[in-house]
Amino acid sequence: MTMLSEAGLTVERHWRELAGRRRLHTIGGLILLFVALSGSLWFANEINAGKFFDRLPHFFDFTDQLMPRDPYEIGRALFDLPSPYADGSLKFDYPEGRVHLFGAFYMPEYVYKMLETINIALVSTIIGFAFGFVLCFLAASNLVTQRWLRFFVRRFLEILRAFPEIVIAGFFLAILSMGPIPAIIAVSLHTIGALGKLFFEVVENADMKADEGLRAVGGNWPERVWFGIVPQVMPNFLSYALLRLEINVRASTIIGAVGGGGIGEALRLSISRNHEAKTLAIILLLFCTIVAVDQLSAWLRKKLVGEQAFAFGRGD
Amino acid sequence: MTTLSLTDIQAISERHPDVFASSWRKRLTGWAVGAGFVAYLAFAWWFFAVGAVMAGGNWGIAGTYLADWVSYEIRPQVAFKDGHLEVSYPRFSSYRPDRHPDWLDITQPAGATIAGNKAPADRVVAYIGGTTQIDIAAQRVVVSHGGQTLDVTIVPRQSISVAGALPIWATQKAPGEKILADFGFAGGLQIDEEDVKIRHRFFGWENFFFDANSPFWGMSTSEVVSLMTSDQRLDPKMSNAALAWDNIVNNSEWQHGDVWLKLMQTIVMAFVGTLFASVLAFPLAFLAARNITQNRLVNQVTKRFFDFLRSVDMLIWALFFTRAFGPGPIAGISAIFFTDTGTFGKLYSEALENIDDKQREGMRSVGASPASVQRYGVVPQVLPVLISQSLYFWESNTRSATIIGAVGAGGIGLKLWEAMRTNSDWENVAYMVLLILIVVFVFDNISTALRQRLIGGKASH
Numbered sequence: 001m002t003m004l005s006e007a008g009l010t011v012e013r014h015w016r017e018l019a020g021r022r023r024l025h026t027i028g029g030l031i032l033l034f035v036a037l038s039g040s041l042w043f044a045n046e047i048n049a050g051k052f053f054d055r056l057p058h059f060f061d062f063t064d065q066l067m068p069r070d071p072y073e074i075g076r077a078l079f080d081l082p083s084p085y086a087d088g089s090l091k092f093d094y095p096e097g098r099v100h101l102f103g104a105f106y107m108p109e110y111v112y113k114m115l116e117t118i119n120i121a122l123v124s125t126i127i128g129f130a131f132g133f134v135l136c137f138l139a140a141s142n143l144v145t146q147r148w149l150r151f152f153v154r155r156f157l158e159i160l161r162a163f164p165e166i167v168i169a170g171f172f173l174a175i176l177s178m179g180p181i182p183a184i185i186a187v188s189l190h191t192i193g194a195l196g197k198l199f200f201e202v203v204e205n206a207d208m209k210a211d212e213g214l215r216a217v218g219g220n221w222p223e224r225v226w227f228g229i230v231p232q233v234m235p236n237f238l239s240y241a242l243l244r245l246e247i248n249v250r251a252s253t254i255i256g257a258v259g260g261g262g263i264g265e266a267l268r269l270s271i272s273r274n275h276e277a278k279t280l281a282i283i284l285l286l287f288c289t290i291v292a293v294d295q296l297s298a299w300l301r302k303k304l305v306g307e308q309a310f311a312f313g314r315g316d
Numbered sequence: 317m318t319t320l321s322l323t324d325i326q327a328i329s330e331r332h333p334d335v336f337a338s339s340w341r342k343r344l345t346g347w348a349v350g351a352g353f354v355a356y357l358a359f360a361w362w363f364f365a366v367g368a369v370m371a372g373g374n375w376g377i378a379g380t381y382l383a384d385w386v387s388y389e390i391r392p393q394v395a396f397k398d399g400h401l402e403v404s405y406p407r408f409s410s411y412r413p414d415r416h417p418d419w420l421d422i423t424q425p426a427g428a429t430i431a432g433n434k435a436p437a438d439r440v441v442a443y444i445g446g447t448t449q450i451d452i453a454a455q456r457v458v459v460s461h462g463g464q465t466l467d468v469t470i471v472p473r474q475s476i477s478v479a480g481a482l483p484i485w486a487t488q489k490a491p492g493e494k495i496l497a498d499f500g501f502a503g504g505l506q507i508d509e510e511d512v513k514i515r516h517r518f519f520g521w522e523n524f525f526f527d528a529n530s531p532f533w534g535m536s537t538s539e540v541v542s543l544m545t546s547d548q549r550l551d552p553k554m555s556n557a558a559l560a561w562d563n564i565v566n567n568s569e570w571q572h573g574d575v576w577l578k579l580m581q582t583i584v585m586a587f588v589g590t591l592f593a594s595v596l597a598f599p600l601a602f603l604a605a606r607n608i609t610q611n612r613l614v615n616q617v618t619k620r621f622f623d624f625l626r627s628v629d630m631l632i633w634a635l636f637f638t639r640a641f642g643p644g645p646i647a648g649i650s651a652i653f654f655t656d657t658g659t660f661g662k663l664y665s666e667a668l669e670n671i672d673d674k675q676r677e678g679m680r681s682v683g684a685s686p687a688s689v690q691r692y693g694v695v696p697q698v699l700p701v702l703i704s705q706s707l708y709f710w711e712s713n714t715r716s717a718t719i720i721g722a723v724g725a726g727g728i729g730l731k732l733w734e735a736m737r738t739n740s741d742w743e744n745v746a747y748m749v750l751l752i753l754i755v756v757f758v759f760d761n762i763s764t765a766l767r768q769r770l771i772g773g774k775a776s777h
Contacts, residue, residue: 001619020375026626033591036587037587037588037591040584040587040588043581043584043645044584044585044588044644044645044646044649045646046426047577047581047644047645047726048641048642048643048644048645048646048647048726050645052641054639055641055646055700058640059640060640061640062636062639062640065639084649116363119360119363119364122356122360123357123360123364125522126353126356126357153353162715162753163749163753163755164715164718164719164732164749164752165719166718166719166722166729166732167732167736167745167749170732170733170736170737171381171736172734172743174370174377174381174739175373175374175375175378175381176370176372176373176374176376177369177372177373177540179364179366180364181366181369181370184364243503244361249632250631253629253631254629254630254719254720254723255719255723257631257723258719258723258733259634264631266770267632267635268635270721271635271636271639276690283628283632285631287627287628288630290629291623291627294627
């Protein structure tokens with residue numbers, strides 16, 4: 001090995017220092033993470049009703065309570081067909097839930113509730129889209145020169161986005177009676193904030209040449225936005241709205257479980273009452289719906305914006 | 317500057333009709349889509365019976381609930397007895413017959429003793445705001461507000477009668493019935509032949525630090541500080557500073573200690589759930605990535621497994637694990653862990669499939685072992701992206717953890733839900749929401765700062 005010159009030694013020393021510091025940072029970070037993790041786990045275990053390691057052997061016990069008498073029970077629960085085990089209890093009262101549309105033609109209870117949840121998500125997404133659409137142009141720095149207006153709209157969107165949905169739902173549940181409308185209000189408000197933020201980022205990345213052209217011929221502000229910006233950003237807007245729809249289906253199920261009606265409530269009730277066939281029927285329905293909505297939305301988004309990937313699945 | 321005349325414009329548009337007049341089909345599509353949305357919203361209006369539900373809503377109470385977020389009421393009650401008055405307070409009030417608020421001026425009869433929870437009085441004068449005054453004597457109530465006076469004569473437990481016309485801020489359904497007066501935000505009162513109920517609303521959170529049972533209650537900050545540093549112990553078992561801290565943490569109205577503990581649970585749920593999901597999803601993503609594991613079957617099985625975890629909603633996992641582990645953060649951790657293993661697996665494997673192949677080729681060309689190829693050829697490229705994605709979800713999971721908490725997975729969500737159910741603790745709801753917003757804001761900033769350091773420039777999301 002040849003001896004290094006003065007300059008070579010300096011370079012080597014610098015590299016060593018740099019590498020050493022880097023390693024120190026990595027090790028330090030890992031130790032910090034490890035300490036935080038062990039502390040958190042200890043804390044979680046202490047505070048939990050059932051201790052983790054005591055409960056672990058019984059982890060799959062609850063699956064026993066999920067085994068229906070026979071597999072066909074799931075189908076009967078799903079389509080509200082009478083059960084051979086019917087004993088007058090709530091557990092086997094499948095036909096009770098039928099929603100009669102006309103005559104003998106009925107919609108099974110859970111399908112109806114699932115539709116309710118989907119409608120909550122759809123209405124909230126449309127409302128969120130409409131308001132987010134109007135607000136986003138006021139928050140974009142390339143369209144609005146008034147700092148205060150931009151600041152105000154952005155903070156407003158941030159508050160809507162960060163405010164826990166469950167509190168809005170709870171507040172309206174206290175004023176209105178139980179039902180889907182508090183869920184719609186809660187999910188809509190959150191959607192306005194989430195979509196508004198994504199939208200104004202899209203608007204800020206828009207090509208301003210069209211806008212320049214419109215300004216040159218004397219277009220006013222609404223004309224510039226409508227003819228210069230909207231045609232460019234619309235595919236992205238729609239694609240974000242579809243992504244939001246996927247999220248909202250899940251969100252309205254969860255809000256439903258805490259009192260907003262729909263399939264979420266049915267699921268919570270049937271799990272807590274040990275109605276195994278009903279629970280499995282709902283989970284099956286929910287699973288298929290979520291997969292279907294995700295697939296449909298992915299397909300539409302691909303048609304709208306091509307293969308452009310949305311880096312994050314949730315985007316909220 | 318060239319100016320086009322009207323004929324020029326027409327000539328140009330005649331020559332290029334396709335540019336200036338969009339086809340009717342295109343125009344119609346816009347209208348049809350708009351009409352479709354309106355029709356759908358009309359359907360939804362009918363489907364959810366929005367009109368009926370809105371009309372049936374208890375909107376009068378909404379203002380009070382909202383006001384409760386940031387203010388509180390003190391409600392003394394003055395009952396008419398034979399020849400004298402009795403002042404009392406609701407059960408959980410901070411005030412007692414031996415401790416009256418300073419805006420209540422009570423003239424006690426000579427030699428009277430406080431019996432039970434009622435204080436006897438000859439005359440009670442309440443000052444609400446600067447100009448409003450309520451003067452209550454044994455058989456007469458005089459209320460002056462906004463330049464108008466309400467003069468009510470009372471025969472205890474028999475009748476009430478108003479002298480002259482009612483002021484605009486007072487209402488009475490029929491002569492002889494109870495009289496309601498409303499002073500806006502500041503409060504109001506209700507007079508009937510039994511008693512006068514006064515409401516006085518104050519801005520702020522009542523007893524935020526010390527509840528009414530604490531020896532520090534009602535003291536100014538400087539008084540509290542001087543008492544805390546004083547040597548004369550209020551409680552022989554502990555110093556005054558320790559006692560003050562104990563009183564704050566165990567404040568019976570605000571339950572600071574419990575709220576902080578629950579908030580900590582939620583934070584822990586999000587942190588551990590996200591971390592575990594990242595750690596498990598990392599190796600699995602290598603199995604799912606087409607370009608790394610050259611086995612279609614393994615790829616497909618892993619990817620469908622991710623889809624399954626993701627599509628069974630976080631709610632379902634949360635309900636399941638609440639059954640398995642009992643309510644508490646472990647159920648929440650597991651729910652986040654299962655859902656996000658699916659999400660991270662999908663995102664990570666997509667990131668792995670988009671890597672630059674040249675670095676792996678380089679590693680392979682110098683004869684590195686397969687493990688080294690992954691370690692030095694793949695990991696350095698994707699690690700910043702993967703960590704950045706996990707950090708993003710860490711922040712978002714803090715919010716999710718709040719919600720699944722409410723279905724039984726524990727943490728602040730459950731406490732928040734319980735506080736809302738009582739319909740009387742909206743100030744506690746406001747406090748918890750504020751704490752959640754602060755936590756989300758802090759985590760958002762930490763996560764953004766870390767992500768910017770990792771992937772440089774503007775962190776995408």
